Amino acid sequence: MFVTKYYVADTHFCHPRILAMCNRPFASIDEHDEAIVSRWNSVVRDQDIVYHLGDVAFHLALNSERIRWLFNRLKGRKHLIIGNHDVDKRGNLHPVLAALDWAARPEHAVRTKDGGHDLWLAHYAARTWPGSGYGSFHFYGHSHGKLPGQGLSRDVGVDLPDVDFTPRTFEELTKGLTKGMIK
Template sequence: MQFFTADTHFFHERLLGISEFAPRPFLTVEDMNDTIIENWNRRVGKDDVVYHLGDIAILHTRPEKDAYQRIFEVLKKLNGRLILIKGNHDSRNLFKYLEKHNYSVGNHLKFEFHDVGVLIKMNHRQYYMTHYPMMMGIVKQIINLHGHIHHYSVPIKENINVGVDTPEADYLKHKPPFGTPFSQQEIEEMVAQKQIDFAKRQ
């Protein structure tokens, strides 16, 4: 199965607490990390694929390789293969470290890397997956899945924020626990409900 997420921001202490930008009511980054890992693994199986649309972690430990090692140890705890799309907080050096330490999960490598984005097809639609929201103009059957803006929503019906802080999870009948990657069915539900929402506004 395929799943989708963004903006996990593992280890990012400045996001702890309640804010309009990224409401994360945790006392420590360890609590936040463990909650994401637990909720992720409750849904994602070892053979599943998760598209992570950027901003994996923020950790300023020195030397850098120690930070990368700690991030790598967290990512190893996550079920599934990770298709990593580079976010503004993901350095090339982190990607190089993960690539150097990549390992097999079944017949595939744990990590796959993309600098800009990935295009896939699901249920007769094309999904452009990027970190930053895209302004695509007038399009048919094309949806932009993105992260970056945390607890905000792009006022365009074809843009769906899949980050862990997204307010667009409110379109779902059953909102998954914090940090849970979204399933294909949930993505399609968000797309449909956002289109209905926008139709009501006209």
């Protein structure tokens, strides 16, 4: 069975202030959350892999049931790259997120491959990353489009125009980044 890998960051479920902070075009946080679930499930199949590059939700303790409900509705085998809003006050993965059915243990960064390309995944942008001098790509979140990529790196946050609140494939996210590369 063919499996597709997808990437996304900064869903910020249950975070009403994100609507104005990042100019997200939704009338309410409920509309925002439902739009992300709908767009996610319109492209991701149950067997696909989705790397979420952090900041899944906000007010985790206050919204634990809703977060669990939203998470369970999202298709795919989900991997978490831990973001700043995903941890408790001591820097540990928040228990609400730790209790979710992730496909693998959540990590602060992951090195993987997609279509034969080396890829470094982290919540925060790096200026150098493993393999950056040898054609490795880097996907990150956190900056909500305010920090341009450098070289073969880019923000994959939901609020970027070409991401449009939908998990995207490596091919979709690297259009323009691969021009002139030796393959």
